[in-house]
Amino acid sequence: MTQRVSRRSLLAMGTALPALAMPTIGRAQGRYKPEYKITVVGNRPIALSESAFVWADLVNQRSEGRLNFKVYPGSSLVGGDQTRELVAIRQGVIDGAVFSTINISPQVREMNIFSLPFLMPNTAAFDALVASEVGAALFRTLAQRDIEPLAWGENGFREISNSKRAIRAPGDLRGLKIRFAAGAIFSEIYTSLGANPVQMSFADLQPALSTGAVDGQENPVNLFLGFRMDTLAQKHLTLWNYCADAGIVAISKQALAAFEPRDREIVVEAAREAGQAGNNAARKGLGANGDRSSLEECARRGVEVIDLTAAEKQAFARATRSVYDKWAGTVGTDLVRQAEAAIARVS
Known part of the structure; x- marks a missing residue:
């Protein structure tokens, strides 16, 4: 790769x-x-x-x-x-x-x-x-x-966590203050889901979580574990694979x-x-070859891990489709279509 x-x-x-x-x-x-x-x-x-x-x-x-x-x-x-x-x-x-x-x-x-x-x-x-x-x-x-x-x-893949409630459907994001790193596309994604997106650097994220300045964040699972976000009131973690870093x-x-x-x-x-x-x-530990050690560690730390079904993920995809279509034009329609074709060959 x-x-x-x-x-x-x-x-x-x-x-x-x-x-x-x-x-x-x-x-x-x-x-x-x-x-x-x-x-x-x-x-x-x-x-x-x-x-x-x-x-x-x-x-x-x-x-x-x-x-x-x-x-x-x-x-x-x-x-x-x-x-x-x-x-x-x-x-x-x-x-x-x-x-x-x-x-x-x-x-x-x-x-x-x-x-x-x-x-x-x-x-x-x-x-x-x-x-x-x-x-x-x-x-x-x-x-x-x-x-x-x-x-x-x-x-x-960037998953979403928060301190308030389990996220299983688009409506569950309504009103939540979610930190994102950079890029207007993320602001638009979270706005389309009814959340309040807040841009800040990674250096500022942990203090913001600890004080409640933001309710949640989106980062890969192993980063979540490595930086002990479970100790920053992040008790609900949803695996939705909404984008890859x-x-x-x-x-x-x-x-x-x-x-x-x-x-x-x-x-x-x-x-x-x-x-x-x-x-x-x-x-590591996300289910490949039967190794779920990272997800099991989340559970040991008292984090509720919500692993969405394909149908549940589709509900989020539908809710953010207007953002997808808009940004496909920004990225380049031909490039996006090539990417979709490459992905379709392995799906």
Whole structure:
């Protein structure tokens, strides 16, 4: 489910920059930065953060000291505002990132495809989408912004929790204050369901839940567990898979072009493995291969887990269809139709 830069492409980049392809470690170290800054929202155990740390660790080990990737979690390089990461890379302030597509969708409208409500019913649909021409097209779009996308990853499907009541039908959301991270599409989704959407950064989410400034939030299950949201009055968790939080392991084109061919290959191969590590973390214990350990842990913590039926999910899909149709036009109708076709082949 990842996109890779081929060995041939990497070597081609090297031949385009013959003066940079120096063989000795000493010269490489003299030319390379002392540190390459990698940004990611949140921190471990968020799956995207897992990808970032795995990427950095693999690059640092395999380059034998030529490269020093350092992860700055919590979007700390941009003051905690994850929506500024893309701009910071383009400005040269940051060298690489594990992006959430949600956080870059305000700047790259096509990335809103992952936020179309109820487009992807499950992980098979997600995998089919990113492996299709749609995934390749999204990477080409990002590459036009001075950023080299190296691999797809995943933070998980976003489920909804709250402190007030079980959510089983659209009407159950009426009046609830629900936090969302970024993107006008989320405001419109929750407004269409009768909720009161509140945008805020992840850094502000936990204090807002603890004080009751918001009633609920939407995040993947393993993030819910990792950040102990059950201790923040979040006692009702509904599994509805309304959208997926896709991740992209990426680096600035300028940084990648400056590496020797062998180091470019290390960076790209490590990105692929890091994306898969994030996928594994996002999907752990959610029912695949009979492993429901994460859901069982929710129950042990006193959280009511509501696993909606297909018919119940369809009720939410119908209620948000106008938002879907509007944003399909924003994303690009042809791109959305291609995504729907790719998903239909595995449904």
